[in-house]
Amino acid sequence: MPELPEVETIKKDLEKVLLGRRIKEVIVNSKKVIKQPVSVQEFRKKLIGNSFKEVLRRGKVLIFKLKEKLYLVIHLRISGWILFGNQEENARVVFVLDNNKHLNYMDTRLLGELRVVSDYTTLNFIKQLGPEIFDMNLEEFKNMIKKKKKKIKVLLMDQSFIAGIGNIYSAETLFRAKIKPTRLASSLNDKEITSLFNSIKEVLQEAIKFRGSSVDSYRDIEGREGKMEERLKVYGRENKPCFVCKTPIKRIELGGRGTYFCPHCQR
């Protein structure tokens, strides 16, 4: 489900309700999502009694600091999301807080993962992440792009290149920059790279402002849909007219993922 804007929305909302709260109980309904420690009992033991000190986001990963050398790390993958408030029957994992509110980890497809670790920076899916786009400058971005021969859409989704961009926002970003997703990264000229760089930041910022896209299961922590979905220009719009030129939006497969673009506007 969630790309950077959705995870950022969750992060900011959770900060308001979680900081300072103590974990009273942890109920694990689906042990499959508990990856570390492998034992559910150990997982619960490490969490119960601890308080939330800080909520962080790195790429698409949510990180909760509990104390020095203790972090709860949640990777939502495709269908994970968080519902805060009352206890949910369908929750895969429930964290009961000292004010009797519940943090429900929801995940229909069970592909997400929860870990309790003493150092999250050594986790593979954190360690391998590229920079956050908001921390980069144009020159760095240019240099990185020019070295790569991957198709630009595939490169944008590569988390070791830039952290946080997924299938929706890579498509939206390329539409805004008027670049065809099949172009090789190394073939982009300076003007296109500049446009792409700005588009990424604009699209992600807009998506954060509108609290993410609820194409499928994603909801915010109060269960509300994001408002970015209705602003998407190409994602999921196969055969529908381009908002700019009316040409039907095309869907192709790239890197095993459905890829949408306007064959007229994007070159």
Next chain:
DNA sequence: AATGGGACCTGCGCGC
């Protein structure tokens, strides 16, 4: 280095 396929999962919508 880049690409393609499959695996991990469940559930939805569509065509027949």
Next chain:
DNA sequence: TGCGCGCAGGTCCCAT
């Protein structure tokens, strides 16, 4: 109505 298929916001692993 029922069933099979394709598809889904992510990532990892393997083979070429």
